[in-house]
Amino acid sequence: MEILSNKPGQKLILLGNEAIVRGALEAGVQFVSTYPGTPASEIGNTFFKIAKKAGVYFEFSTNEKVAMEAGVGASFSGLKTLIAMKNFGLNVASDALLPFVYTGTKGPTVIVVADDPSCHSSAQSEENSRAFASLAHIPILEPSDPQECKDFVKLAFLISQKYNIPVLVRTTTRVSHQKMPVQLGPLTKQARFGKFVKNVHQFVTMPPRVLEMKRELLGKIEQIRGLSEKRSTVRGSASTIGIITSGISYLYVMEASKELKLDLSVLKLNFFYPLPDKKIKSFIKNLKKVLIVEELEPYLEKEVKSLAKEVNCKLQIFGKDLIPEIGELKPEIVISALAKVANRKYKEVKVKQVPIIKRWPQLCPGCPYWLVFGGVKKAVNEKEVVFGGDIGCYMLAGLPPHLIQDYLFCMGSSIGIAHGIKKATKQKLITFIGDSTFFHSGIPALVNTVFNKSNPLIIIMDNQTTAMTGHQPNPGVCGVKIENIVRACGVKHLKVIDPVKQAEFIKTVKEFIKKPEVSVIIARHPCVFVKK
Amino acid sequence: MKKDFNIVIVGTGGQGLITLLQIIAEAALASNFDVKTSELHGLSQRGGSVEVHIRFGQKIYSPIVAQSKADLIIALEMQESLKATYFANNKTTFLINKHIVPIPLQKSLSEGQILTTLKKISKKIKVVEASGVTTGVYLLSLASFKGLIPLSPNLIFRAIKKVIPQQYLEVNKKTFELAKKHAKT
Numbered sequence: 001m002e003i004l005s006n007k008p009g010q011k012l013i014l015l016g017n018e019a020i021v022r023g024a025l026e027a028g029v030q031f032v033s034t035y036p037g038t039p040a041s042e043i044g045n046t047f048f049k050i051a052k053k054a055g056v057y058f059e060f061s062t063n064e065k066v067a068m069e070a071g072v073g074a075s076f077s078g079l080k081t082l083i084a085m086k087n088f089g090l091n092v093a094s095d096a097l098l099p100f101v102y103t104g105t106k107g108p109t110v111i112v113v114a115d116d117p118s119c120h121s122s123a124q125s126e127e128n129s130r131a132f133a134s135l136a137h138i139p140i141l142e143p144s145d146p147q148e149c150k151d152f153v154k155l156a157f158l159i160s161q162k163y164n165i166p167v168l169v170r171t172t173t174r175v176s177h178q179k180m181p182v183q184l185g186p187l188t189k190q191a192r193f194g195k196f197v198k199n200v201h202q203f204v205t206m207p208p209r210v211l212e213m214k215r216e217l218l219g220k221i222e223q224i225r226g227l228s229e230k231r232s233t234v235r236g237s238a239s240t241i242g243i244i245t246s247g248i249s250y251l252y253v254m255e256a257s258k259e260l261k262l263d264l265s266v267l268k269l270n271f272f273y274p275l276p277d278k279k280i281k282s283f284i285k286n287l288k289k290v291l292i293v294e295e296l297e298p299y300l301e302k303e304v305k306s307l308a309k310e311v312n313c314k315l316q317i318f319g320k321d322l323i324p325e326i327g328e329l330k331p332e333i334v335i336s337a338l339a340k341v342a343n344r345k346y347k348e349v350k351v352k353q354v355p356i357i358k359r360w361p362q363l364c365p366g367c368p369y370w371l372v373f374g375g376v377k378k379a380v381n382e383k384e385v386v387f388g389g390d391i392g393c394y395m396l397a398g399l400p401p402h403l404i405q406d407y408l409f410c411m412g413s414s415i416g417i418a419h420g421i422k423k424a425t426k427q428k429l430i431t432f433i434g435d436s437t438f439f440h441s442g443i444p445a446l447v448n449t450v451f452n453k454s455n456p457l458i459i460i461m462d463n464q465t466t467a468m469t470g471h472q473p474n475p476g477v478c479g480v481k482i483e484n485i486v487r488a489c490g491v492k493h494l495k496v497i498d499p500v501k502q503a504e505f506i507k508t509v510k511e512f513i514k515k516p517e518v519s520v521i522i523a524r525h526p527c528v529f530v531k532k
Numbered sequence: 533m534k535k536d537f538n539i540v541i542v543g544t545g546g547q548g549l550i551t552l553l554q555i556i557a558e559a560a561l562a563s564n565f566d567v568k569t570s571e572l573h574g575l576s577q578r579g580g581s582v583e584v585h586i587r588f589g590q591k592i593y594s595p596i597v598a599q600s601k602a603d604l605i606i607a608l609e610m611q612e613s614l615k616a617t618y619f620a621n622n623k624t625t626f627l628i629n630k631h632i633v634p635i636p637l638q639k640s641l642s643e644g645q646i647l648t649t650l651k652k653i654s655k656k657i658k659v660v661e662a663s664g665v666t667t668g669v670y671l672l673s674l675a676s677f678k679g680l681i682p683l684s685p686n687l688i689f690r691a692i693k694k695v696i697p698q699q700y701l702e703v704n705k706k707t708f709e710l711a712k713k714h715a716k717t
Contacts, residue, residue, distance in 0.1 A: 254593040331598035361580035
């Protein structure tokens with residue numbers, strides 16, 4: 001509860017995600033919704049612990065789109081709102097995000113999205129959420145450390161308040177899971193309830209009004225660009241070589257400058273969208289060389305290249321020719337790139353040859369999934385069955401000793417893809433999906449198997465928690481019964497079995513896989529970490 | 533201290549590496565150092581390999597240690613020390629728990645194999661028995677008493693008291709005292 005300390009000036013060691021929480025509390029946040037996902041999970045976990053004491057409404061929503069919509073409702077009712085999720089969550093929520101940027105906010109609203117370059121905890125793609133700048137026209141701030149996480153969240157609330165627009169704060173794993181001493185500011189307390197004041201002009205996106213909204217939005221962005229100009233900073237001595245960067249990459253640039261004893265001028269952006277075009281142009285105008293240091297896709301590099309055409313067409317622009325587009329950056333990558341641009345000698349260190357050990361993550365001792373995977377292997381001939389995977393601890397089905405995962409995609413997709421395979425082939429198929437993932441986005445796909453008549457065997461692994469991201473509660477623990485949903489979807493073959501009863505489990509798998517209609521086994525046994 | 537001090541800690545999920553990181557960070561802050569840490573959460577903690585970083589000094593930018601820049605590598609498991617060699621140079625100290633956690637379906641490397649490899653990289657390899665106690669706190673306390681880390685035992689002790697929950701504090705205090713005793717021998 002130290003995070004609720006009201007001693008302004010005090011320094012507290014905070015994780016980036018905790019600093020985001022603190023920033024929101026200092027800004028006077030009233031409503032928080034999220035769906036857990038690494039590396040964003042600790043935002044929700046922290047609010048879950050402190051919300052009551054802090055007098056803030058907090059919920060783990062069913063999925064990110066629902067979290068976004070709940071946040072929209074709170075904002076329309078005048079509350080200061082924070083919505084948090086990981087990168088893929090923003091894809092799920094994007095259907096609600098785009099119109100929200102059009103209508104704008106009533107209560108100031110900040111959306112936090114956490115990317116995961118190098119995919120430390122992300123199965124499906126190495127997503128760069130910066131792309132939402134061009135898709136949604138949403139202002140994006142990029143903090144580089146926990147202090148900035150706190151400060152930028154407060155700034156984002158101010159921008160949202162002034163321009164009535166939701167603001168995105170984008171972090172990456174090395175920012176959200178970075179710790180440092182953070183200087184606290186005063187906490188702000190706000191009322192718990194707001195009021196929805198009817199205003200169809202703002203809240204209804206029907207055409208032709210929606211096009212007017214787009215015009216208003218683009219106008220807001222141009223105004224915010226002025227702030228982006230002011231908030232970007234130049235440091236270091238004037239020279240003929242410059243660096244443009246933001247977020248975590250800025251820290252590596254400073255580290256590299258220290259290592260190479262270079263004092264180049266560095267433009268730190270803070271805003272990824274809208275970009276401070278004037279500032280960038282004046283920065284590059286008299287340079288001979290500029291290095292763009294950014295992780296993943298060269299979004300910034302492309303912008304700088306186009307601006308350079310206006311002010312300095314002889315400028316040599318370095319970026320993805322020296323810095324990889326795949327995987328997160330590391331200090332040594334930036335040191336090497338900087339040395340090349342500045343013509344400094346830098347001997348790259350060879351990676352030492354050592355015996356390689358591969359220690360894969362494992363299902364915990366006592367995890368009920370051991371019994372599900374083991375039982376399935378006893379019930380069917382693995383070679384004759386296609387196994388569908390989904391997002392959760394049970395992704396470990398794809399690793400030794402299990403090796404029963406033939407495809408893995410996005411949340412809830414195991415069922416949707418199973419249906420497609422069943423329609424396209426005559427093969428047997430079993431999918432694994434967890435309880436939280438089923439609630440998140442498995443239900444519409446299950447309805448589709450009934451509606452369009454296919455017959456996969458779906459094993460819903462109900463361990464009564466959202467285990468992988470840190471044991472957050474899900475609707476199953478509050479009386480929403482999965483078997484009632486499955487039955488209501490029109491599934492005829494349904495059994496709830498504790499996989500500890502292996503004989504019954506194996507017998508049911510053998511029986512259900514032959515059914516001409518979709519069948520569901522709910523394998524219910526609590527995660528070893530669920531408190532009874 | 534003019535130079536930044538860089539530590540990489542490796543082990544397997546569940547060995548308490550993140551708590552250890554918090555203790556060092558608190559001690560560094562109490563010494564008026566700037567400090568940054570980097571850790572990974574999520575599926576990586578399900579018994580897989582874990583690697584965390586902490587850096588402190590006058591002004592710290594990057595939360596992760598650059599290749600071959602570690603001053604101290606603490607390994608809570610012997611085989612994992614090999615993964616940290618990426619961060620080692622010939623002056624790096626390795627402080628290693630004499631303990632091997634087997635990997636299912638794989639043959640474990642022997643202590644001899646591991647040490648032969650490490651000795652080619654640095655001469656400063658210290659292997660200690662730390663499994664009967666709270667391993668991380670023992671290794672950290674030992675490092676402090678032996679002067680392998682520029683943070684005084686007094687500050688480490690205060691940080692332990694701040695970070696460790698009440699119910700586990702007594703055993704960790706004992707561990708600290710044990711490290712003090714062993715450091716002299």
